[in-house]
Amino acid sequence: MMDKRPVRFFNTTGPCRPEMHYMLPPEERLGGAQLHRYIRDQLYWVLHAPRQTGKTTFLQSWARDINVASNNGDSDRAIACYVSVERCQGVTETEKAMPGICEAIQEYASSSDLPVPEISTIDTNSILSNILRNWSALVAPKPLVVLFDEVDVLQGKPLISFLRQLRGGFAIRGVGQFPASIALVGMRDLKDYITAAKDGVAPNPGSPFNIKEDSATLSNFQKDDVNRLFAQRTQETGQQITQDALDYVYEQSKGQPWIVNSLFKRATMRILDEDSAETVTIEHIQEARKQMIEARETHLDALAYRLEDPAIRSVMETLITGEPDTRLAAGEPFRLCLDLGLVTIERGSPVVANPIYREVIARQITFATQMAIPEPEWKWQKSDGTLDMENLLREFQDFWRNNSEIWEQQADYPEAFPHLLLMAFLQRVTNGHGRIEREYAAGRGRMDLAVEFNGSWDIIEVKLLRQNRTFEMVQAEGKKQILRYRDNFAPTPGKRALRSSDGGAADCYLVIFDRRSGKLPWSERLKWIQDEEITVVGC
Template identity: 40%
Template structure:
C-alpha cells in the first residue's frame, strides 16, 4: 500500500499527500515579508492557497526569525451584520489556532476583557506584536467570507494598526481569499463591492497563485511512480494537463480516480485512456469542487458572461469588475494566444452545461429509446424523428422554465441528448467563441452525430449558410461517416408557435456533404 495519496480535500501535507513545493510556486512572498509588506494573495478555490500559506508559516517559524501563522476569519461570517459578535468569534478561533501552530511563547496572549467593541482585533494584535519575542507575521485566510459591516470593521482595524508596525502591530500581514480586495462584498455606498483597495489601501501587492505547468503535473505523478512503481505514460500526463489546464484539484482528482478506482493494480500502467475514463467519472459524479463551482452559475454576473460563451458568442459590454470576478473564480481564463475569454479547461466545459441542463433533464417526460434498433444500435433518423416530436410537444413550456433564457434552446436540447447518453452514449461539446455557435457531438456505439447549434436573433440574417460552412468544418474533424445536423433556433419575435414552425429537411454543405437542417 502506498504511504501517500493524491489529495482532493483540504490542505496538503508532505507526510500524507503527493505534493509539489508550494513555496516555490510563489517565491516573491518572502521578499514581501522581509519588507514588512501587507499584501493580498487571491486565487480560485482548490488551487493551493491554504497549503502554501501553512507551509510558508511553518518554515518561517522554524527558521527562528519570525513568528508566522495562518489564521482563518471564516467563523466571523456567521455574524456579517454584527461586527461585535464577529470579533469575539474570530479572536476565540485565533487563540485556539495559535496554540496549535505556534510554540507557547509565540502564541496569542490572553485577550483584554475591556477592549471596546469595534477595536478588539486592533487591541489583540497590538498586544500580540508587543509581547511576542519575534516579529509577528500573520496570514489571514478566508477574508472574502466576510461581508458588509463586519468586513469593513476588520479592514479598518488592520489599516489603523498598520502604521504602528512592527513594534505594536504585525510585522507583515496577508489577506488570503478567492478575490482581490476591490471585489470584497459590502452592502454600502450604493454598491455590493468595494471597487477599491480602501479601507485596505495599505496593501503593497496583490498576488495570484497559478495552475500547474505540464512539467509540474509530471513531477507530481512521478511521486506516485517512485513510491509504488506504477507508471503514468507520457501521453497520460500530457492529456491530464490538457484536460485540466493544470488546475491543481483536477490534476489530483484525475490521478486519484485512476489509481484508486480504475487501475488499482500498481503493476499496471496508467494510460491516456485511463485518464479519459477518469474524466468522465468526475464529470458524471460532480464531486465537491465541481459542485461548488456550479453553484456560482446562479449569480447574475457569472450568468451574464457564461451564457453567451456557451452559445458561441463573445460576452457583451460587461463591467470590468464582473469579468475579473469570474476570472478570479477560476471558471474562465484568457486564452494565452488570443487573449479571448474562454471556459477555463475542458472538464469545466463539460460540467457547466450539464449543470445548467440538469433541472430541465429532471423535468423531461419519460423518453422511450425509440432511436435504437433491435440490436441496440443508434439510428440517427429515428433519433431525429423522436427529438422533433418531443420538441413540438414540450419545447415551449421547457424554454419558459430555463433560468439562462439567452441559451434556453441549447439547454433543452442538451438535456434531451443527455437522456440519450444515459442509455450508453457520450455527449461532448465545443465552444467556438466568437462564431455564434456551439458544437455538440453524440457518440453511441459506432455511430457519431455532429450537431451545430445556431440561434437566429432579432435583426440578424438567416444563419443557415454560415451554419452549413461551420458544420462542414466540424464534421471534417469527426469520425468518417459522421452524421451532420444543423439546428437553428429561431428566437425572433412574432414567430409561429414552436409546434408549428419545427421542421427538418436535407441540405448540402459547401464541401458536398448531405446533412439535415432542423428549424426549431
C-alpha cells in the first residue's frame, strides 16, 4: 500500500532542502543585494542576519544554481563553493585557525565535486591566500566564487589575518589568479568584527577589509510569506489552516523564519498527526507556542544564553522598565541586539523583536527568582477556579516588604528588579495553568501584563515612582495608560474583549513601586486604593 504521509515537512534544524522541506526562496528576502553584479563585476560583499533566518540555506542554494548554470552554459560561467569556517570557533591562535580554514576549503571542495586545492605553505600569514590562488588556477578558465559562512566565529588575530589575506589577493582577483567574488557571511556586519578584533577601536581607512562592495541582510518573512509557506502543505496534502491561525503565527513570530517553521511543525506533526487532514486552528498554534517555549528548543535556548552578556542585559533592562534613555539606540549594545535579532524598531521605539522572545526573555531572567519563591500556601484561587488577583497582590505586598531589600542586593537587573520580582511571583502561581502576555519597550514608562487563568483575564500595569514625582502624578498617568491598554489589547488576532471571572471587563491593577531615595516607612509606602475602574497597589 502506498504511504500517504507527506514527503516534505517544516524544517527547524539546519539548512532547508527543497526536496525535503517546505520553504520559500531565501533570495527573495535579500533586499537590495545584486547577486548577478557581484559575480559579473568581481565584487566582495558581506551578508549578515540573525541565526536561523536562512543564510546557509541561501548560500548553498545559490552555489548550486551558479554551478548548474556553469555546467550548462559557456566556459566563462563561474564556479562557486560554500565554505563554513565554524570549526574555528573559540580558536584564538592564528597558527591553528588558518590551517583549519584551509582544511575546510579542501573538504567543501571535495564534497561539492570541485577540484581540491593543495596547501602549499605552512606560513600562516600566507597559507589562506596561497590555497585560494591554487584553487583559482584549478578551476580556470572559469572564475571562482567563494561563499564563506560563519565568519563571525573568527576573533582577534585569526580574524585580522583572514581579512588581510583576502585583501592581499583582491588586487589580482580574476580567472586563474584569485577568487573573483567572495561573500563573508555571519550574524553581524564585518565592521563590527573588525572593531571587536581591534579591542574596540573603530575601523579606519587602513583597516584590513575596506574592499567590500555591499552589506546585505536577510529580512524576516512578511505576512503573505507565512501564508505562502503553509499553502505548500495544503497543496501537497490538502490540510487547511484557518486565517486566524495564520494571523496568530505572524503576530507571535513577526515573521522570524525559525519560529514560523517551529509553530507549523509542532501543530502538524505533534499536536496533530503528521498524516492528519484536520484543519489547523488557532488553538493548535497556541498549544504549539506553549510547548515550544516550555521545551526550550535550541533556538530559544541560545537566546536565553545571550542574556548572560552584560551588554545585552543593559538593553533588556531598559526595555523592561520602559524608562526613557536617549543613548540607548546609539550605543553598541543596542546595535548588537539588533544584529542578533533580539530587538527591532517598532513605530519609532526599540522593542523586543516578537512576543515569543518577550516571553522567553522574561521567563529566563526570572527563573532563578521564581524557584526561590516558596510554594504559595495562601488562597490564590476563587471558588470558580479563576485567579484571585486581589489576594495574590496583597500577598505580593507582604512578600515585597519582607524580601525586596535583601533580594535586590543580589539582582542582575537592579533597575528592573521590581518588574522581574512581580513577574516571578505571578509565574510561580500561574505556571502550567495560565499565561502571561507581556508588553514592554523603551520609552513607554511602564510594563503591561495581561494575565489569563481558566478563561478569566486580569490587567496589571507596573510603573516606577522616581525622584521629583509624586505618587498622585504617577497614579493619574498610569490610570489612563492601563485603561487604554485593556481596551486595545487583543489576546488573539481580531479578538479584543477581555473578560473577568464575573463576565465583566477585565479587572485592572496599577502597581507602583517607590524607587525614590530616602524612602517612606512601609506603613506609608504600601497602599491599596480602589475606584470603579482600577485598583492601585503601592509598593
